[in-house]
Amino acid sequence: MDSDGLSWRFYPSPESMGEGNVSDPKGPEDAVLDDWKLRGDEALLAGDFDLALEAYFEALQRTPDDPDARYNMAVIHLELGRYNDAITLLKGVLATSPQDKEALTALGWAQLWVGEARAAVKTFRRVQLAAPHYDPALVGLGWAHMVDTPPVLGRAADAFARAISLGSQDPEAYFGLAAACEMRGELTQAVPLLEDALRFWPEDLRSHESLARVQENLGNWEAAAYHLMQLAHARPDDTTLDRRIAQLFSDNGAFDRAAVFWRKVTVQNPEDRSAALSLADTLLQANQSEAAIAAFKEVQEDPNSEVAALEGLGHAHFLASRWTDAVDAYLQALKRAPQNTEIICNLGNTYLEAQEYESALWAFQKALKLDSSLIDARVGLGWACYHQGRLETARETFEMALGQQSHSVNAIDGLASTLWRLGLSDQAIKLLKDSGYCADPDHPLTVKLSFLETS
Numbered sequence: 001m002d003s004d005g006l007s008w009r010f011y012p013s014p015e016s017m018g019e020g021n022v023s024d025p026k027g028p029e030d031a032v033l034d035d036w037k038l039r040g041d042e043a044l045l046a047g048d049f050d051l052a053l054e055a056y057f058e059a060l061q062r063t064p065d066d067p068d069a070r071y072n073m074a075v076i077h078l079e080l081g082r083y084n085d086a087i088t089l090l091k092g093v094l095a096t097s098p099q100d101k102e103a104l105t106a107l108g109w110a111q112l113w114v115g116e117a118r119a120a121v122k123t124f125r126r127v128q129l130a131a132p133h134y135d136p137a138l139v140g141l142g143w144a145h146m147v148d149t150p151p152v153l154g155r156a157a158d159a160f161a162r163a164i165s166l167g168s169q170d171p172e173a174y175f176g177l178a179a180a181c182e183m184r185g186e187l188t189q190a191v192p193l194l195e196d197a198l199r200f201w202p203e204d205l206r207s208h209e210s211l212a213r214v215q216e217n218l219g220n221w222e223a224a225a226y227h228l229m230q231l232a233h234a235r236p237d238d239t240t241l242d243r244r245i246a247q248l249f250s251d252n253g254a255f256d257r258a259a260v261f262w263r264k265v266t267v268q269n270p271e272d273r274s275a276a277l278s279l280a281d282t283l284l285q286a287n288q289s290e291a292a293i294a295a296f297k298e299v300q301e302d303p304n305s306e307v308a309a310l311e312g313l314g315h316a317h318f319l320a321s322r323w324t325d326a327v328d329a330y331l332q333a334l335k336r337a338p339q340n341t342e343i344i345c346n347l348g349n350t351y352l353e354a355q356e357y358e359s360a361l362w363a364f365q366k367a368l369k370l371d372s373s374l375i376d377a378r379v380g381l382g383w384a385c386y387h388q389g390r391l392e393t394a395r396e397t398f399e400m401a402l403g404q405q406s407h408s409v410n411a412i413d414g415l416a417s418t419l420w421r422l423g424l425s426d427q428a429i430k431l432l433k434d435s436g437y438c439a440d441p442d443h444p445l446t447v448k449l450s451f452l453e454t455s
Contacts, residue, residue, distance in 0.1 A: 006136065052072070070090075074093070081113075090106055101130055124144055142157070142176045153184055157177055174196045175204070177193050182213075205234055221248055224248060228241060262282055273305045280298075289316050296313040307333050307337045307340070310333035311329075314327075318353070327347065341367045348360045379408065382418075391422050395418045398415035425455075
C-alpha cells in the first residue's frame with residue numbers, strides 16, 4: 001500500500017497573484033514568510049526533502065498556525081517514514097481545521113503505518129462524514145480494513161469499490177480490491193483489477209507479482225511467466241525471479257525455455273551448483289543429451305553435488321543407450337552413496353537394457369535387502385528372472401509385486417508375459433482384461449492384449 005493519493009499544498013507565487021496587487025498589501029515580514037514558503041515549495045518539487053523541511057520550519061517560526069506549511073512538513077515525514085513526527089504535525093493542523101479532509105487522510109495513513117489500524121479506520125471514517133465523495137480517504141479506509149486483525153475483507157472491498165466508482169485513478173484502489181478478491185478466492189475478478197492498476201501505474205511491480213501468482217493459480221502459466229519476466233526485466237540482478245521462471249517452465253513441460261533461464265542463473269552466479277544441476281536436469285528433460293552430459297560433468301566437480309551429478313550423468317547416458325557409460329556413472333555414484341536405492345534400481349535397469357541379467361539380479365536383490373517395499377526393484381527382479389528363463393520365479397516375483405501394488409502396469413505386463421510363456425495364455429488374457437487399462441486403445445497393455453489374442 002502506498003500514499004500516492006496524498007497531495008502537496010503549494011503556495012501561490014507573487015507572480016501568479018499579479019503585480020501591483022493593492023487589495024492585500026503585504027509588509028516586510030509577510031514578504032519574508034512568502035519567501036520561506038516558496039523556497040519550501042521549490043525544494044519539494046526538486047525532491048530535496050531536507051531543504052524543504054528547513055524552509056517550512058522557518059515559515060512556521062513566523063506563523064505557527066500556518067496549516068499548509070505544517071501539512072507539507074507532515075507529508076514529507078510520511079514519505080521519509082517518520083510517522084510519529086507526521087502524526088504530531090497533522091494533529092496540529094487538525095487542531096485549527098478539524099474537518100480538513102487532506103490532513104485527516106494523511107493522519108489515517110500515518111496511523112496505519114505505525115500499526116494502529118483501528119485508529120486509522122476511525123480517522124478515515126471521519127473524512128467520509130465530512131466529505132463522502134473524497135476517494136483518497138476511501139482508499140485508505142480499504143487498506144485499514146485489509147491490515148486489521150483479522151482482515152475485514154468485505155468492508156475493505158466495499159471501500160475500494162466505492163473509490164473506483166467515484167472515478168479514482170489511484171492504483172492503490174485497484175490493487176487493494178484485487179488483493180481482497182484474491183484473499184477471498186475470487187481470482188478471476190482480481191485479474192482485470194490488477195491490469196487496471198498497471199494501466200494507471202505501468203511500473204507497478206507489485207501488480208506484476210500479484211498477476212503472476214494469480215495467473216499461475218488459475219492455471220494460466222504462460223500469462224504468469226509473462227509477468228514474472230516483466231519483473232525480471234525490472235530487477236536484472238534478482239536471480240530468484242529467473243529461478244521461478246525456470247521452474248514454472250519446467251513444471252509445464254517447456255524444458256527448452258526453462259533451460260534458458262537456468263543458464264542465465266548460472267552465468268550470473270557461477271558458484272550456484274544447485275542451479276547448474278537444475279540446468280543439467282532440464283537439458284536432459286529437453287532431450288538435449290549431449291548438452292546434459294556436459295553440464296552434469298561440470299557439476300560433478302563440486303563434491304557437494306557429485307552424487308546427484310553422477311546419477312544424472314548415468315541417466316543421460318541411459319537415454320542415449322550408452323549402457324557401459326551409464327553403468328560406470330551409476331557405480332561411481334553408488335560408491336559415494338551405497339545405501340541409495342534409487343541409484344541401485346537405475347543401475348539394475350541399465351543392466352537389464354544391456355542384457356546383463358545376472359548383474360541386474362544382483363542390483364535388484366541389493367535394493368530389496370535395503371527396502372523390501374520397493375515395487376520397481378521387485379518388478380525389475382521379475383524381468384531379470386524372466387529373461388534368464390526362470391519363469392516360475394519370475395511369476396512368483398511379479399505376483400508378489402502385484403500384491404503390493406495391484407495397478408502396477410509393469411508388474412501386470414511382466415506377469416502376463418510370463419503366463420503366456422508358461423503356456424497359460426487364457427490366464428494372461430484374463431489378467432490384461434481385468435486390469436482396467438485395456439479400455440484405452442492406445443495403452444501398451446491393450447497392444448499386448450491384441451498380440452496375445454491373435455497369437
